Amino acid sequence: MLSFKCKRGERHAQATMFIIIAVVIVGAIVMIFLLANAGYIKIPKPPRQTLPAAQEYIGKCAHDAAQDVIDTMLPQGGYFTPTNYRLYNGDKVQYLVYNYQDYYPGTNQEPMYLEHIEREIIEKMTPRVNECFLELKTEYEAMKYNVQPEPLGEMKISLVLKPGKVDIKINRFFQVNRDLESIKVEEFETFVISGVYDLARAAVEIINQEFEYCNFETGGFTLLSNLYSRHNLVVSKYEFADGARIYTIVDKNTNEVLNIAVRSCILPPGA
Secondary structure, eight states, X not given: OHHXXXXXXXXXXXXXXXXXXXXXXXXHHHHHHHHHHXXXXXXXXXXXXXOOOHHHHHHHHHHHHHHHHHHHHGGGTSOSSOSSEEEETTEEEEXXXXXXXXXXXXXXXXTTHHHHHHHHHHHHHHHHHHHHHHHHHHHHHHTTOEEESSSOOOOEEEEEEETTEEEEEEEEXXXXXXXXXXXXXXXXXXXXXXXXXXXXXXXXXXXXXXXXXXXXXXXXXXXXXXXXXXXXXXXXEEEOTTSOEEEEEEETTTTEEEEEEEEOSOOOTTO
C-alpha cells in the first residue's frame, strides 16, 4: 500500500514539473516577442528572393539572339532566308551579282550590303528579344513585383557593324516596383565579337570588281588586304561548270565564313 502511494506521488511530481517547464517556455516566448516589439531584440527576417538584373538578362538575350542570326546568315551570303541562291556545300548561298543572260555583266543585287546585314540581324533577333522581356516580366511578377508599363511598350533595336564586333542597343521603358524597391531601365546595351564587318567589306569589293571586270582576282586580295590592314581575311573561289562562282571569305581571327554567289559574264558552252 505504501509503495502504491509513492508511485502516485512521483507521477504527480513529474506532471507538476512538466507544467512548470511549459509555463516557463510559453513565458519566454511571450517575453521575446514583447522585447522584439519594443525594439530590444532584432528577429532576423527570412531572406527575400534575389532581384533579377534586368540589364544583364536582356543584354545576354540580345547577344545570344544576334549571334545565332549571324551564324545562320554568313554561310548563306548574308541572308537569313535566301531567295535567289546557289547550293554550295549544303548551304543556300545568295547571289549578290546576278544576270540570267550569258555574256552580260551581272547586276549588283544588294547595293547597300552592310546596311542590309544590319537590318537583317535586327529583324530576325527582334522576336527573341521580345520573348526575353516577357520572360523577365513573368519572373518579376512571380516575386510579387509590379511591372510597368502594362502591357510592355514599344521596343527599338539599333545595331552598328564595327571592325571586330557588332554593337547593339535596345530602347524600351521597363520599370518594376515592390515596397521600397524600384528599378527603371530605358536602355539596354551589349555587343557581339564578330568579324562580320570586315567580311561584308570584302564582299563589297568582290561585288564591285565582278560588276566592273567580270572577275575578282583572289591572288591580288592579299595586297588589297595589306592596304586596308585586314590581314585576317582569306578569299577563295569555286567555279561551277556553268560559270557561276562562289567566293568564300574566311576571318582567321573568328573562324567565321561568308559565302557569296556570283553569276556574271557567263560564257555559254562552246563559246
